[in-house]
Amino acid sequence: MIAWPSLAMLLFVLAYLASALLTLDGATRIVPLMAGAVTLMLLLIDIVRSAATQDAVMPVPPRRELIAVAYIAAAVISIQFFGFWLTIPIYLFTSIAWLGKQAFRTALSVSVLTSLFIYLLFEVLLGYNLYPGLLLELW
């Protein structure tokens, strides 16, 4: 019964070591290999130890977590394609109103004010050109 985070880390370390062995050679792979090998050993010790003791994990409904993570992922993807100006206000509004279940008016005012603040600070005051997104760039 390996906790899934330990499993994920194990896979990561193994993939890392495989990548080092396959794509690198000579002096450039010595130190990464050593670091990966030591981490692997420590991980295995940890897995064995926690399998023996039954670590209790606080049960927070995973559904909420997945939704929260999905929200962030969606926001990041949206920024890549549609840029900040479209994503930020929509992300803010939907997060506060739907995810956070706050009042419609609160969500609206916070989204608008924050977007305005971001615009004033970054574009006006600091002169940045905030990312327009891949699609708009191609246009």
Next chain:
Amino acid sequence: MTEVFLQAVVALLSPATLMFLIGGVLIGLVFGVIPGLGGTTALALLLPLTFGMEVVHAFAMAGGIMGAVAMGGSISAILLNAPGTAPSAATCLDGYPLAKQGRAAYAIGAVASASPLGGLFGVLTLLLVLPVAKEVVLLFGPPEFFLVAVFGIVTVAVSSSRNLLRGLIAGGIGLMLSFVGYDTVNGGVRFSFGSEFLWDGIPLIPALVGLFGMAEMLRLSIAGGSVATDVSNVNLSGVGSGIRATLKHWRVVIRGSIIGTLIGAVPGVGGTVATFVAYSTTKKADRDPDSFGSGRIEGVVAPESANNAKDSGALLPTLAFGIPGSAEMVVFLGILMLHGMQPGPAIFAEHQQDIYGLILALTLGAFFASIIGLIFVRWLAAITLVNGQILAPVVIAVSFVGVYAINQTPGDIVVAAALGVVGYLMLRFDYPRLPLVIALILGETAERGFQQSMMIGKGDWGIFLHSATSLILVGLIVLSIGWSLVPLLRQRGTADETGAEK
């Protein structure tokens, strides 16, 4: 020398120069508070603007920025667990728990007094060491860099006494991540999988913002509530006792400042390491190390003193040899060059008054920043009362923009978000994040130091015991490990006895 110093003081106190200084302070505070932006970005933006300015004004502004950024970064570290700047990440560790307990004002008060004191101490140390700056800088070569890096990683990794094994694993993963990117010693890119973005490795500031800030905001939006877990218990007027707390723990201030100046002076190791090591050392030296991370004020005072002291430390190699002691110093050197000053061994001799002016601006900047922070402390602490469902998306949104602003690379946002999720999982499953971060920062320095030492010494491992400095560092590493292992072994001893009884 004192004459020149006094001339610098007079130059600084002119109204125009003071205006530039305060302008720098305000910019520094804002850039410090917003996750992602920071001293380096502020200075980089300032650089072209200084072209027409007089040197005195440019330095006053730069000093104001550098002195104030630390305060700004600490404010968001305490209130939101989202470090505004990389070095402030260490302040999150005990500052944020204090905010959760409703004592944000107390924490900010401590920061407000620790910062300028640390900065002052750092400046005094700098002025003392400056005459022998060159010799001090020359003490550090590849073997010493390797040992300093190892010391940093080991100190932090073994300070997670509660969960040593997981701390080491986190450190190992941090190391592995640090090797992503271009290998400067051997040439060639590692682990980039064809993506140009990863050529320079995993970008540090987005990683920190994600790992600490976004992770916490994620937790907040999932678990609900506000930063202050018990809203009725929030004390908005604890500032005074916060300020006094720093003075009470003056030993911590001095220790933090010394560590900050020393580590800040080693080029390539830098400010973030300084604050983390200051934190870990204070934790280990304390009678009750396990209570750190749940709101010990010393855990705020130590990194804060280091945070401002490190800027003076970073000036040492910068002024002695033109080698930037930190990322801000790189940009600062640019400002120097733009004004026709050649960084290098001759610079201090040629421009003494201006340099003194900068040092003074740094110190004054920290003071002004504290004062401004204190003025707004009630409003700032009130942030901990805001509903997490509103606060979290706002902070995340601003973080996205702030992180993008560093290099205008959309990839940085992905890194921040990805590490935000990773950081959240580490929180959930009780893996300490500190060792991962420190390893991520120091991995490259450690590897480079090691490989270069091997080249210089022709494969002889004795090179790490060759100089007085390296011997001292080896001693420190052994001490660091020993200090943490002793209580562990003692624990094991009692457990064995009780086990045997059964």
Next chain:
Amino acid sequence: MRIGLAAVAVIVFALAACSEPSEYPAKDITIIVPFDSGGGFDTYVRALAPSLEAQFSGEINVLPRNVPGAGGRRGASEIYRARPDGYTIGILNMPGVLIPKLQGAPTEYDLSRMTWLATLGYDSYVFVIKGDSPWRSIDDLKALRREITYGATGPGSTAFVATNIVNQTLGIPYSIVTGYKGSSAYLLGLIRGDFDAALVSYAGARSYLQSGDIKAIAIFGSDSDDPAIADAADLGVDELGNLRLVRMISAPPDLPLDIRTMLEQVLLAAMMDADFAAWLAESGNDVYPAGVNDTERAVAEMTQFYDQYKSVLD
């Protein structure tokens, strides 16, 4: 009906007017710097930018944009991939960005297809040793009859390449401690005594030479009047007379000729500008401007020159 026709005519006219290309330059020009803020390259460009803007009567901004990474390669790819409309140009370190291709590494840019605009200037390579060292010339080093150790930045950097080329051509047995982050770092190593000698750009060495921490015993890429410093001719290796660091300005491939000509003129005029000259004098930097033709020829010559040493670079 008549009103309808008139409306259509107006709309068509308006559209035609909108789609007419506005006169170049109509908006800000970005100049890409393939190194971090605060470095030598970056400062050079920022000092030049106001003079460039002055050429447009201050109506157009010239905005430096830092794209650091991989020794300048990232910046070079940005320039190469930008739209050839004259609004993105960049400064390149040669032969820095030339080297990866010669080493057989895949590059995202083809220097032969870049639109070259002008040359800002060049920097010679100085052969330096510790200031208090007893040696006075390369012959002294050769007389030691042992391997000479050098320090340099990473493999693929110009310092590394220069060290290899110089030692191979002069027939000196050598090894290099690589990986230093910048010339100041390995100059420090030299002063510490971690290795015997180093090759460094004159700009990087100047302050250290002034303070006496290091001394120069040879120079490549320019002539030497100083009898203590040998140049390529003195050493009998004329072919190394062109070993130098050049700063060139380029634009993406297929830039329209009229825009190219205008940019060339603007750049040359800015380099001769009085304000820029003042900065150069104050900071001790030099400029050796050259236009399109000279720059293109220099690129071809450099490619040929370093191509000879391909085996050395691997």
